[in-house]
Amino acid sequence: PPSLSLHPSQGVSLGDTVTLRCHLPQLAARVRLCQEERFISCMYKHQVQNTAEFSFVSTSKEHAGTYRCQYQVSEEWGAWQKTDPVELVVTDSDLPPPAVSLRQEGCVEMGTNVTLCVETRTNVTIQCRNKDKGTSFLLHKDGCSAPVQRQDPDGAGTASFTLLAVTLADSGTY
Incomplete structure (x- = not known):
């Protein structure tokens, strides 16, 4: 091919x-x-x-x-x-950075990155918010060139990325 x-x-x-x-x-x-x-x-x-x-x-x-x-x-x-x-x-570098939050007990760094350090086998949701229309969100993990997930925001400008049954391999900065 x-x-x-x-x-x-x-x-x-x-x-x-x-x-x-x-x-x-x-x-x-x-x-x-x-x-x-x-x-x-x-x-x-x-x-x-x-x-x-x-x-x-x-x-x-x-x-x-x-x-x-x-x-x-x-x-x-x-x-x-x-x-x-x-x-x-x-x-588009003119867009403001999205707000990022973590819905699960864990470590959170200030800014636009989330550092994940939770118990294994739990589900974790990372939410990104931005009010600009026509944008998509790409969830990246430090050290990986390709995005982990891609999502278009809902009507409120929020995208929720859920990592199911996280393992040690999922720990890192997103």
Whole structure:
């Protein structure tokens, strides 16, 4: 199967350039990159060797989302081979940091981080609040590049991330 990677690999800020690179196991007649939330939002490349690159020169909020790269070996109608999905995170440094709280006995540091140190096998909920509309929350754990969970806020601007039956591996700063 093909694979898809982001360059830079972490999230990008509004206005930055990002390249989505589709790595192919064989020559392709057609390659397309589609944003899953907007299937009609696809970009195409034709007669590709082993890599197809798609770049957004000045990222906007609309570029954020889940992408898949697909390819066809022949120009004739046939099956599209798909990559696993890749999440493009676009951050806006003008947004105020969210308020973070922990719903469980444990350790809490001041600021926008929560340090988790609770008894094992209990459930823990980390809540994030922000009044800005049109934003999503990504829960990150220090030392991990990919978000642990993603969530859109409720009507009050709150997202609740629940970690079920926590273990020692879940301890850390979120």
